[in-house]
Amino acid sequence: MIKPDRIVTTTCPYCGVGCNLQLHVKDExxxxxxSPFDSPVNHGNLCVKGRFGYDxxxxxxxxTTPLVRRYLLEVKEKPAGREQVFAVSxxxxxxxxxxxxxxxxVETDWDTALNITADNLTRIxxxxxxxxxxxxxxxxxxxxxxxxxxxxxxxxxxTNNVDHCTRLCHAxxxxxxxQATGSSAMSNTASQVIQNDVFIVTGSNTSENHPIxxxxxxxxxxxxxAKMIVIDPRRIELVDFAEMWLPLKPGTNxxxxxxxxxxxxxxxxxxxxxxxxxxEGIDDFLKSLDKFTPEYAEEISGVPADDIRKAAxxxxxxxxxxxxxxxxxxxxxxxxxxxxxLINLAFLTGHIGREGTGLNPLRGQNNxxxxxxxxxxxFHYPGYMRVDNPDNRAKWEKAWNIEEGGLSLKLGLTxxxxxxxxxEGGVRALYIMGENPMMSEPNLNETRKHMQELEFLVAQDIFxxxxxxxxxxxxxxxxFAEKDGTFSNTDRRVQRVRAAHAPRGQARVDWQIICDLAxxxxxxxxxxxxxxxxxxxxxxxxEMGGVNSDYAGITYERIDKVGLIYPVPTLDHxxxxxxxxxxxxxxxxxxxxxxxVPVREEPSDEYPFILTTGRVLEHWHGGSMTRNSxxxxxxxxxxxxxxxxxxxxHGIRNGDPVKVQSRRGEVILRVTVTEKTSVGVVFIPxxxxxxAANLLTNDALDPQAKIPEFKACAVQIFPARENDLPNAEIVxxxxxx
Amino acid sequence: MTITFSLDGKEITxxxxxxLLDAARENGADVPTIxxxxxxxxxxxxxxxVVEVEGQRVLQPACIVKAGAGMQVQTRSxxxxxxxxxxLEMLDSTMDLSEAEEVQTMMKDYSADVNRFPDAKxxxxxxxxxxxxxxxxxxxxxxxxxxxxxxxxDAQYTFAINFDGRGFETQIGTFFDKPIPETSCVLxxxxxxxxxxxxxxxKREFLLEQGMTPxxxxxxxxxxxxxxxx
Numbered sequence: 001m002i003k004p005d006r007i008v009t010t011t012c013p014y015c016g017v018g019c020n021l022q023l024h025v026k027d028e029x030x031x032x033x034x035s036p037f038d039s040p041v042n043h044g045n046l047c048v049k050g051r052f053g054y055d056x057x058x059x060x061x062x063x064t065t066p067l068v069r070r071y072l073l074e075v076k077e078k079p080a081g082r083e084q085v086f087a088v089s090x091x092x093x094x095x096x097x098x099x100x101x102x103x104x105x106v107e108t109d110w111d112t113a114l115n116i117t118a119d120n121l122t123r124i125x126x127x128x129x130x131x132x133x134x135x136x137x138x139x140x141x142x143x144x145x146x147x148x149x150x151x152x153x154x155x156x157x158x159t160n161n162v163d164h165c166t167r168l169c170h171a172x173x174x175x176x177x178x179q180a181t182g183s184s185a186m187s188n189t190a191s192q193v194i195q196n197d198v199f200i201v202t203g204s205n206t207s208e209n210h211p212i213x214x215x216x217x218x219x220x221x222x223x224x225x226a227k228m229i230v231i232d233p234r235r236i237e238l239v240d241f242a243e244m245w246l247p248l249k250p251g252t253n254x255x256x257x258x259x260x261x262x263x264x265x266x267x268x269x270x271x272x273x274x275x276x277x278x279x280e281g282i283d284d285f286l287k288s289l290d291k292f293t294p295e296y297a298e299e300i301s302g303v304p305a306d307d308i309r310k311a312a313x314x315x316x317x318x319x320x321x322x323x324x325x326x327x328x329x330x331x332x333x334x335x336x337x338x339x340x341x342l343i344n345l346a347f348l349t350g351h352i353g354r355e356g357t358g359l360n361p362l363r364g365q366n367n368x369x370x371x372x373x374x375x376x377x378x379f380h381y382p383g384y385m386r387v388d389n390p391d392n393r394a395k396w397e398k399a400w401n402i403e404e405g406g407l408s409l410k411l412g413l414t415x416x417x418x419x420x421x422x423x424e425g426g427v428r429a430l431y432i433m434g435e436n437p438m439m440s441e442p443n444l445n446e447t448r449k450h451m452q453e454l455e456f457l458v459a460q461d462i463f464x465x466x467x468x469x470x471x472x473x474x475x476x477x478x479x480f481a482e483k484d485g486t487f488s489n490t491d492r493r494v495q496r497v498r499a500a501h502a503p504r505g506q507a508r509v510d511w512q513i514i515c516d517l518a519x520x521x522x523x524x525x526x527x528x529x530x531x532x533x534x535x536x537x538x539x540x541x542x543e544m545g546g547v548n549s550d551y552a553g554i555t556y557e558r559i560d561k562v563g564l565i566y567p568v569p570t571l572d573h574x575x576x577x578x579x580x581x582x583x584x585x586x587x588x589x590x591x592x593x594x595x596x597v598p599v600r601e602e603p604s605d606e607y608p609f610i611l612t613t614g615r616v617l618e619h620w621h622g623g624s625m626t627r628n629s630x631x632x633x634x635x636x637x638x639x640x641x642x643x644x645x646x647x648x649x650h651g652i653r654n655g656d657p658v659k660v661q662s663r664r665g666e667v668i669l670r671v672t673v674t675e676k677t678s679v680g681v682v683f684i685p686x687x688x689x690x691x692a693a694n695l696l697t698n699d700a701l702d703p704q705a706k707i708p709e710f711k712a713c714a715v716q717i718f719p720a721r722e723n724d725l726p727n728a729e730i731v732x733x734x735x736x737x
Numbered sequence: 738m739t740i741t742f743s744l745d746g747k748e749i750t751x752x753x754x755x756x757l758l759d760a761a762r763e764n765g766a767d768v769p770t771i772x773x774x775x776x777x778x779x780x781x782x783x784x785x786x787v788v789e790v791e792g793q794r795v796l797q798p799a800c801i802v803k804a805g806a807g808m809q810v811q812t813r814s815x816x817x818x819x820x821x822x823x824x825l826e827m828l829d830s831t832m833d834l835s836e837a838e839e840v841q842t843m844m845k846d847y848s849a850d851v852n853r854f855p856d857a858k859x860x861x862x863x864x865x866x867x868x869x870x871x872x873x874x875x876x877x878x879x880x881x882x883x884x885x886x887x888x889x890x891d892a893q894y895t896f897a898i899n900f901d902g903r904g905f906e907t908q909i910g911t912f913f914d915k916p917i918p919e920t921s922c923v924l925x926x927x928x929x930x931x932x933x934x935x936x937x938x939x940k941r942e943f944l945l946e947q948g949m950t951p952x953x954x955x956x957x958x959x960x961x962x963x964x965x966x967x
Binding site: 001002026029031032033034035037043044045046047048051052055058059060211215218222223241617618630631633634733734735736 | 775776836868869870887890892893894918919920922923924925926927930935939940942945946951952954955956
């Protein structure tokens, strides 16, 4: 038996649930992870990622030395056409998409790497100004890391070109909630699901993407008598526990939810008191509902009209009902409208502002809520303070020691726009902290061109991932197990992150890298310092909380054992598990009249299937962590899911290799024939570089939220040969898939 | 609502839905448990928590018997001590308790005789290493049922494992004896988290105990996924 030298309590680095972890450390190495059974978040339960997926910290491919490109040291021209290969040798070699240009890297010391970075960033800034500078923050890093990164770009480069992967996941929900309520987070905590009488899960494969919240949903059904309605194109595992499953076609959320609203109004199931006292805009909304009859919705979505009626009645007549949703709502070219359709339902029935009710977007990343709260978005300072409001600007100018009127009032570019502006006269230098756009952006063939057009790219990461392969400087950073700070989980709980051991090799803690670089930038530009001499991460959080009142009452001491749920406006405030009890931040909740807009690319004779993308339990997003972990052994290859009826028509059997092709690209992978996906719809998880689903996806954007349409594009499927597979030796063999 | 009853000769008052185990713990009486876990449904399987209730023919498992008004309960009577001691001796004679620290402590507390059943047949089986996340060493399993419970409706609702075989041959197993990856298992490892004896153990911990270095384990993991796994 191994006796730990110490047990370090921290927060899980994977999804937004924010499970509490205990890292058992022996000889500066984590050998086991457990969870305290009295944890208020996860009650001692963990999923496979949280319990076993920490070993990427020790992976041989982990980068722990600063790297710069040879041309920078030799002071030569940057070589053109930097390439990065997606797949893959056909001789059974492991997939290693970065190897192609590793020769060009030179190991160096921190001083050299940071000076080269500072020289090039200041050179480009002096030449082209603020517009040329952009930064991707990181929803996996701490609040402190993210706050400092946006501070560096806003204070030094005077640009709001700051964004992160929220743009690719819940931007639609964030914008919709902002418009309708003035807030942008879960209104209630996940643990309140056991108080629901009825709850809707839509566009969320919760069992795989928020496994511990799914356990609470199952518990609500099995132990507390709640009724669950699943509205999803896929027959996800939760359907086994559901009262009803409404299998809608991808991208037909608005007609289905609006038809539910239509039924609620027609059958007089509305909450008149709530509408009168708490909302506005009902008249226009009611007019817009006329055409959304259940029959009309059935025609578009394929969901039987009577099921829509039954679901509407169940939701409206429940004492306490809540809605939980995921990317299936937001990742559409009308993602904002989809989320607004859900918000309308809650306003109509008054299922908001009480315990056991609410509007609950399940956030994907461990700290995507926090990174958004920290202002890593092009329209907002920390605390969702608009950048185009001079009063907000004045507050941050004061906090950052900046001359009056110094900060930019101009809205910045979003994640997707930053790359599409990567050309002469547009964005020239990009700083990426921990993101992997070459896996996570839609239409990757296009993304690759943009990456190649950047003049200078800095990657601050723990692995040389598909995007780092395009970088000019690589700064080795630290994973969750090697740093202190805080994460804010999906239900707004701010929790401690603690280092289990020192960073490996020369890797440095992210916030220290940023402070070091920022000081070099300031001295090269000869500007007054915005202050970077923090001695610990808590000082950073306190600086931010000094202006952002949501976090004003949070100290490390107060969250030492149990996290606090913000808003925490004062040092003696107990936190706010349930929002909107009295009022909405914008005053009254606003109904939005909606129209049905089809997905941008509908199936045709040439491309007859709808492709929808998502994740699997064992993997995480672009795969930097999980594909460099034992998790990859549990789920080693990409699969495309296909309904048995479609498979039979095309003569495809389970395990056959196929080529999936869209108007933008193609991938080759094996088929899983399963009723989990509906007829006419195929599903590919986007974790696998060797068969990257995002080579196929459509980069059409939601006009308001700028979120891409990951959830629906048209594809065709052709038979392929074993030899065409990137690595035919690897076969997924799991009972549950 | 509360009720009053006698625990080891002392009148005590507890909530009326309290078990005898709850009542004993609240009042400082030491009732040992093996299969019981705060996060799982109590089943009264191991019988280590038995107490003597006046008027009852046999000893009562405190983890599931509710306290009743006017009960006369002894937690350390001679009969109770003898019963607990025998349970420990029987366990020790048939299985590997080397990593069951709590049970070892109880063996000392109850002066259990490790030679009481010298001819007992031992329950021995090879270590099962069939998945990347955890190993199963059922020579160390005392059938507490916690792993089955957390896999079912005490936590995961996954139902990948259950009792297999009967009587002496009873062992925790998968349906049709399939390897773990081919079952409904989600590899959450909650079974290993509640295992009191080290029968279920994270693979990494197991390999480190076998003398491998972290570097060797990483290489092993990287290499393994290239293997054809059919």
